[in-house]
Amino acid sequence: MLLLEAVARHCPGRMVQIFATDVEEAGLAQARSGVYPLSVMHDVSPERQKRFFTRVDDFQFQVKKELRDTITFARQNVLADPPFSKLDLISCRNLLIYLNPDAQRNVIHLFHFALNSGGLLILGTAESVGAAEKNLRRYPSAGGSFGGSARHAVPAERQGSNREGPTGGDCSVNVPAASGFP
Numbered sequence: 001m002l003l004l005e006a007v008a009r010h011c012p013g014r015m016v017q018i019f020a021t022d023v024e025e026a027g028l029a030q031a032r033s034g035v036y037p038l039s040v041m042h043d044v045s046p047e048r049q050k051r052f053f054t055r056v057d058d059f060q061f062q063v064k065k066e067l068r069d070t071i072t073f074a075r076q077n078v079l080a081d082p083p084f085s086k087l088d089l090i091s092c093r094n095l096l097i098y099l100n101p102d103a104q105r106n107v108i109h110l111f112h113f114a115l116n117s118g119g120l121l122i123l124g125t126a127e128s129v130g131a132a133e134k135n136l137r138r139y140p141s142a143g144g145s146f147g148g149s150a151r152h153a154v155p156a157e158r159q160g161s162n163r164e165g166p167t168g169g170d171c172s173v174n175v176p177a178a179s180g181f182p
Protein backbone atom coordinates (compact mmCIF):
# COMPACT_ATOMS: atom_id res chain seq x y z
CA MET A 1 0.00 0.00 0.00
CA LEU A 2 2.73 2.40 1.04
CA LEU A 3 4.83 1.72 -2.02
CA LEU A 4 1.92 2.15 -4.41
CA GLU A 5 0.97 5.42 -2.74
CA ALA A 6 4.54 6.72 -2.67
CA VAL A 7 5.25 5.74 -6.25
CA ALA A 8 2.00 7.35 -7.46
CA ARG A 9 3.02 10.53 -5.64
CA HIS A 10 6.70 10.68 -6.60
CA CYS A 11 7.09 8.68 -9.80
CA PRO A 12 3.69 8.35 -11.49
CA GLY A 13 3.59 5.69 -14.14
CA ARG A 14 6.42 3.70 -12.57
CA MET A 15 5.60 0.01 -12.15
CA VAL A 16 6.10 -1.65 -8.78
CA GLN A 17 7.00 -5.31 -8.57
CA ILE A 18 7.31 -7.02 -5.21
CA PHE A 19 8.72 -10.50 -4.63
CA ALA A 20 7.34 -11.84 -1.38
CA THR A 21 9.32 -14.88 -0.35
CA ASP A 22 9.52 -17.30 2.54
CA VAL A 23 10.77 -20.83 3.07
CA GLU A 24 7.39 -21.94 4.50
CA GLU A 25 4.66 -22.82 2.00
CA ALA A 26 1.91 -22.46 4.60
CA GLY A 27 2.82 -18.85 5.30
CA LEU A 28 3.04 -18.09 1.60
CA ALA A 29 -0.39 -19.58 0.95
CA GLN A 30 -1.92 -17.45 3.67
CA ALA A 31 -0.19 -14.31 2.40
CA ARG A 32 -1.16 -15.12 -1.20
CA SER A 33 -4.83 -15.30 -0.25
CA GLY A 34 -4.63 -11.71 0.99
CA VAL A 35 -7.41 -12.36 3.50
CA TYR A 36 -7.23 -10.58 6.87
CA PRO A 37 -9.51 -10.66 9.91
CA LEU A 38 -11.64 -7.65 10.64
CA SER A 39 -9.57 -6.92 13.76
CA VAL A 40 -6.46 -5.82 11.81
CA MET A 41 -8.52 -3.18 10.01
CA HIS A 42 -8.37 -1.01 13.13
CA ASP A 43 -4.83 -0.18 12.04
CA VAL A 44 -5.78 0.64 8.44
CA SER A 45 -7.14 4.06 7.59
CA PRO A 46 -10.64 4.24 6.06
CA GLU A 47 -9.08 5.59 2.83
CA ARG A 48 -6.74 2.61 2.55
CA GLN A 49 -9.51 0.18 3.45
CA LYS A 50 -11.61 1.58 0.63
CA ARG A 51 -8.84 1.64 -1.94
CA PHE A 52 -7.03 -1.61 -1.16
CA PHE A 53 -9.57 -4.01 0.44
CA THR A 54 -12.90 -5.62 -0.27
CA ARG A 55 -15.10 -7.06 2.44
CA VAL A 56 -15.43 -10.86 2.19
CA ASP A 57 -17.98 -11.32 4.99
CA ASP A 58 -18.69 -10.02 8.49
CA PHE A 59 -15.30 -11.20 9.73
CA GLN A 60 -12.81 -10.85 6.88
CA PHE A 61 -11.35 -8.47 4.32
CA GLN A 62 -9.38 -9.33 1.21
CA VAL A 63 -6.67 -7.32 -0.51
CA LYS A 64 -7.88 -6.02 -3.89
CA LYS A 65 -6.48 -7.28 -7.18
CA GLU A 66 -4.66 -4.00 -7.90
CA LEU A 67 -2.40 -4.61 -4.93
CA ARG A 68 -2.17 -8.40 -5.23
CA ASP A 69 -1.08 -8.05 -8.87
CA THR A 70 2.06 -6.18 -7.78
CA ILE A 71 3.20 -9.12 -5.67
CA THR A 72 4.76 -12.40 -6.80
CA PHE A 73 4.77 -14.93 -3.99
CA ALA A 74 7.49 -17.56 -4.15
CA ARG A 75 9.12 -20.13 -1.94
CA GLN A 76 12.75 -19.26 -1.37
CA ASN A 77 15.28 -20.51 1.10
CA VAL A 78 17.71 -17.61 1.44
CA LEU A 79 20.39 -20.03 2.65
CA ALA A 80 20.25 -22.33 -0.37
CA ASP A 81 18.25 -21.00 -3.32
CA PRO A 82 19.57 -18.66 -6.03
CA PRO A 83 19.15 -15.03 -4.99
CA PHE A 84 17.15 -12.37 -6.78
CA SER A 85 19.06 -9.53 -8.40
CA LYS A 86 18.57 -5.90 -9.44
CA LEU A 87 16.34 -5.08 -6.48
CA ASP A 88 15.72 -1.52 -5.28
CA LEU A 89 14.69 -2.51 -1.79
CA ILE A 90 15.01 -5.60 0.38
CA SER A 91 13.02 -5.81 3.58
CA CYS A 92 14.14 -8.78 5.65
CA ARG A 93 13.14 -8.30 9.24
CA ASN A 94 13.61 -10.73 12.09
CA LEU A 95 15.13 -13.57 10.10
CA LEU A 96 18.86 -12.92 10.62
CA ILE A 97 18.50 -13.15 14.41
CA TYR A 98 17.72 -16.85 14.03
CA LEU A 99 20.82 -17.62 11.95
CA ASN A 100 24.35 -18.38 13.10
CA PRO A 101 27.07 -15.79 12.33
CA ASP A 102 28.35 -17.61 9.22
CA ALA A 103 24.86 -17.89 7.76
CA GLN A 104 24.15 -14.24 8.61
CA ARG A 105 27.31 -13.20 6.77
CA ASN A 106 26.32 -15.24 3.70
CA VAL A 107 22.81 -13.80 3.62
CA ILE A 108 24.06 -10.21 3.99
CA HIS A 109 26.53 -10.87 1.18
CA LEU A 110 23.67 -12.13 -1.04
CA PHE A 111 21.56 -9.08 -0.22
CA HIS A 112 24.45 -6.79 -1.09
CA PHE A 113 24.82 -8.57 -4.43
CA ALA A 114 21.06 -8.45 -5.07
CA LEU A 115 20.65 -4.69 -4.53
CA ASN A 116 20.77 -2.15 -7.29
CA SER A 117 22.96 0.90 -7.01
CA GLY A 118 21.43 3.11 -4.29
CA GLY A 119 19.18 0.29 -3.09
CA LEU A 120 18.00 -0.08 0.48
CA LEU A 121 18.20 -2.98 2.88
CA ILE A 122 15.81 -2.89 5.81
CA LEU A 123 16.50 -5.12 8.79
CA GLY A 124 14.81 -5.63 12.14
CA THR A 125 15.73 -3.48 15.13
CA ALA A 126 17.78 -6.28 16.73
CA GLU A 127 19.66 -7.02 13.52
CA SER A 128 22.73 -5.54 11.90
CA VAL A 129 24.94 -6.09 8.87
CA GLY A 130 27.88 -6.98 11.14
CA ALA A 131 31.25 -7.09 9.42
CA ALA A 132 29.66 -5.94 6.17
CA GLU A 133 29.59 -2.38 7.56
CA LYS A 134 32.33 -1.54 5.08
CA ASN A 135 30.02 -2.37 2.18
CA LEU A 136 26.73 -1.28 3.67
CA ARG A 137 26.26 1.94 5.55
CA ARG A 138 23.52 3.02 7.88
CA TYR A 139 21.00 5.27 6.18
CA PRO A 140 20.52 8.49 8.16
CA SER A 141 17.34 8.06 10.19
CA ALA A 142 16.61 11.75 10.68
CA GLY A 143 15.06 12.81 7.40
CA GLY A 144 15.98 9.46 5.89
CA SER A 145 13.91 7.77 3.28
CA PHE A 146 12.20 5.24 5.50
CA GLY A 147 10.86 5.60 9.00
CA GLY A 148 9.72 3.18 11.64
CA SER A 149 12.14 1.29 13.82
CA ALA A 150 13.98 -0.63 11.14
CA ARG A 151 17.68 -0.27 10.48
CA HIS A 152 18.75 0.69 7.02
CA ALA A 153 21.81 0.09 4.96
CA VAL A 154 22.91 0.89 1.45
CA PRO A 155 25.92 -0.41 -0.49
CA ALA A 156 28.76 1.99 0.32
CA GLU A 157 30.78 1.66 -2.84
CA ARG A 158 27.67 2.46 -4.82
CA GLN A 159 26.80 5.67 -3.01
CA GLY A 160 28.95 8.55 -4.29
CA SER A 161 27.22 9.95 -7.31
CA ASN A 162 24.10 7.94 -6.75
CA ARG A 163 22.60 9.00 -3.43
CA GLU A 164 19.19 9.95 -4.69
CA GLY A 165 17.66 6.72 -3.44
CA PRO A 166 16.16 3.60 -4.94
CA THR A 167 15.20 2.99 -8.55
CA GLY A 168 18.52 3.91 -10.11
CA GLY A 169 18.63 7.47 -8.82
CA ASP A 170 16.03 9.03 -11.07
CA CYS A 171 13.10 8.65 -8.72
CA SER A 172 13.26 8.68 -4.96
CA VAL A 173 10.41 7.33 -2.88
CA ASN A 174 9.92 8.62 0.66
CA VAL A 175 7.66 6.81 3.06
CA PRO A 176 6.98 8.81 6.23
CA ALA A 177 7.75 7.17 9.56
CA ALA A 178 4.19 7.60 10.74
CA SER A 179 2.95 5.33 8.00
CA GLY A 180 4.30 2.29 9.84
CA PHE A 181 6.38 0.62 7.14
CA PRO A 182 6.22 -3.11 7.97
Ligand SMILES: C[S@@+](CC[C@H](N)C(=O)[O-])C[C@H]1O[C@@H](n2cnc3c(N)ncnc32)[C@H](O)[C@@H]1O
Pocket residue numbers: 021022023024027076077078079092093094095
Ligand atom coordinates in the same frame (compact mmCIF):
# COMPACT_ATOMS: atom_id res chain seq x y z
C1 LIG B 1 10.24 -14.37 12.81
S1 LIG B 1 9.52 -14.49 11.22
C2 LIG B 1 9.59 -12.79 10.70
C3 LIG B 1 8.45 -12.43 9.81
C4 LIG B 1 8.33 -10.92 9.49
N1 LIG B 1 9.42 -10.45 8.68
C5 LIG B 1 8.19 -10.10 10.74
O1 LIG B 1 9.10 -9.35 11.09
O2 LIG B 1 7.14 -10.23 11.40
C6 LIG B 1 10.81 -15.27 10.28
C7 LIG B 1 10.35 -15.74 8.92
O3 LIG B 1 11.50 -16.20 8.22
C8 LIG B 1 11.16 -17.39 7.53
N2 LIG B 1 12.40 -18.13 7.30
C9 LIG B 1 13.09 -18.86 8.19
N3 LIG B 1 14.19 -19.38 7.61
C10 LIG B 1 14.19 -19.00 6.32
C11 LIG B 1 15.04 -19.22 5.20
N4 LIG B 1 16.14 -19.98 5.32
N5 LIG B 1 14.73 -18.65 4.01
C12 LIG B 1 13.61 -17.88 3.89
N6 LIG B 1 12.75 -17.62 4.90
C13 LIG B 1 13.03 -18.18 6.11
C14 LIG B 1 10.17 -18.07 8.45
O4 LIG B 1 9.37 -19.01 7.76
C15 LIG B 1 9.37 -16.89 8.98
O5 LIG B 1 8.26 -16.59 8.15
